[in-house]
Amino acid sequence: MSYLDFCQNMTQFIQNCPSMFHSVATIEKELQAKNYTLLKEKEAWNIEPGHGYYVIRNNSSICAFYVPQEITDYHFQISASHSDSPTYKIKAIPEYKGPEPYVRLDVEAYGGMIDSTWFDRPLTIAGRVLVETDKGLENRLLYIDRDILMIPNVCIHFNRQVNDGYSYNRAVDLPPMLSAGEMKKGSFDEMVAKELGVEVSAIRGKDLFLVNRQNGLVWGYENEFVSSPKLDDLECAYSTLQGFLDADHTKKVDVYVCFDNEEVGSNTKQGAMSTFLKDTLKRVNAALGKTSEEYYRAVSGSFLVSADNGHALHPNHPEKNDPANTVFMNQGPIIKESANQKYTTDGFSRAVFASICKKANVPFQCFANRSDIVGGSTLGNLSNTQVSVHAVDTGLAQLAMHSSFETGGAKDPYYLYEALKEFYNTNIIIDGADTVTFD
Structure with a gap:
């Protein structure tokens, strides 16, 4: 599939997601098409190796996971995005x-x-x-x-x-x-x-x-741009979902989660600060016959990719961006870092994700706010209050964030898809914060 086809499919996905409830219903249809099975929080979970499952909370957050036939290195590799928009x-x-x-x-x-x-x-x-x-x-x-x-x-x-x-x-x-x-x-x-x-x-x-009501579209004489409502963050929700669905899930438990309420602080029963992800992982652990000790050991070796868009250099206002850590559309996923931990990236997680991008032959960029401008935060560090894992904040460079009609690069969704597919295809073996092996 070309980047252009992928981007046009993404705009149709966004059109099918006029609210966070529709976002989850649309994601659910994609999971069902791949034979993922719905699990309900109020019912007992029967999980079999070689199958994929998903659970929904409040009809506005969804968490899917795949259990391979054989788990040789028990841990979780997780991507997170959000279903809501301003x-x-x-x-x-x-x-x-x-x-x-x-x-x-x-x-x-x-x-x-x-x-x-x-x-x-x-x-x-x-x-x-x-x-x-x-x-x-x-x-x-x-x-x-x-x-x-x-x-x-x-x-x-x-x-x-x-x-x-x-x-x-x-x-x-x-x-x-x-x-x-x-x-x-x-x-x-x-x-x-x-x-x-x-x-x-x-x-x-x-x-x-x-x-x-405006439909998303690819535009520009060379088809360089995509504009749509809700690029933040359905662009990442779609690209990470497709990477999750198209990956070969082996050796570990792969997880895709899309939270609600990121735009209002995530502090709800279905937000990134809720117990939704933790509850899901603990129930997977129990259904697999694992002990609490095995759960904590698995979490210690797990990794989270938090995918939420960031700010491309604005051509009319380049002074708003940091002169060195500046990102552009169509130049690949961005790795976001903040000394005050508004983003969860650190040197360790940056190195892991950069290595994954290199393995996928995907370009990537480094983003930080100007030191005299306070930027926004996202769901990575909030999710880590419940499930504490090594984590990187990434996303795609865009313009007009939180406009009712936002603009990004048409190539970038496909870049993120390729990076996330490689993330799920790779068994990332972490030993504390000392060594990482890519299997």
């Missing part, structure tokens, strides 16, 4: 009525988005709805595949300072317009009920978010 969540009572005759939605920010990028473009809603049935409550996915919302800018004649660094007020400027008069207060839930084929009275709870 957007706006619709509140439980969803509507503002007026000024007459308008109906607007009451929304609040989920994560740290660039507000201005959400104006004047077709939007819709997606997420999950809990509906009452004869037997109790049932979870339903919702995606309205139509252009139904818009957040209109105020015309420049009434906002002359809009091009002078205008500060948007999310309570005043961001409510999306739902109707100019045809719909009334209460129409939102009626719309949701109609889409789900239930009565309004059956709706008991909902987690619904705004969705940018």
Whole structure:
């Protein structure tokens, strides 16, 4: 497969993931296509060698693993990404009525988005709805595949300072317009009920978010760029998943995990700081007939690749980047490092991942923030509070991070795929922080 085909497949994957709940459902379909078996947290686990399995928490985080026929070096090789992206969540009572005759939605920010990028473009809603049935409550996915919302800018004649660094007020400027008069207060839930084929009275709870309706695309005269909603972090979620699915799983237990809630701190029951990964690994250990002592020994020899995008040099603002540790699109995965441990990379884990990239014939780059600019953090060091392993923070270089329509390099998803496939194909034997053998 060419990098271009891979990138176009990725944009279709992202289009199928309008919310974190849809992201997990889409990943689940890919796992099922490879004959992975669903395990439920409330049920006993029966694990057989030579098979792949997955478990879902809250319908928004997913962890898959493969147990080979023979484990000759018991440890875990893990990749982690996240299913969520910055957007706006619709509140439980969803509507503002007026000024007459308008109906607007009451929304609040989920994560740290660039507000201005959400104006004047077709939007819709997606997420999950809990509906009452004869037997109790049932979870339903919702995606309205139509252009139904818009957040209109105020015309420049009434906002002359809009091009002078205008500060948007999310309570005043961001409510999306739902109707100019045809719909009334209460129409939102009626719309949701109609889409789900239930009565309004059956709706008991909902987690619904705004969705940018623009489809992703590869662009540029030489097909150099890819732009899409949610590149951060579905680009990494897809590339690491494909590397996991296409690898030859031997000698150790390979793990793929995609967490929810990274954009709001990961401190939830399904986030990277939760027990989700630890619970899964401990239950795998028990199902394999291993002892607690064997679990701790396995973890000590394990390795995590945390995959979340980073900042490419912006052509209009090169001064924002560190002059030496600068990364570019289409030049391979980036290795992110921070002295204050906002990233989990250290010299040891950098060397391991760089060696994997070299084995895969994949270029890689080194990223660090300017020393006078505080950067963001990601899920690697947060996950390590529950499962403490050697770990590297990697990802792909992109522009316009947290815009509603982000831009990256079209070659990079395939580079990350090749690196992760090699990561899973390689048995990484770690002895403390002294030696590493690649088998």
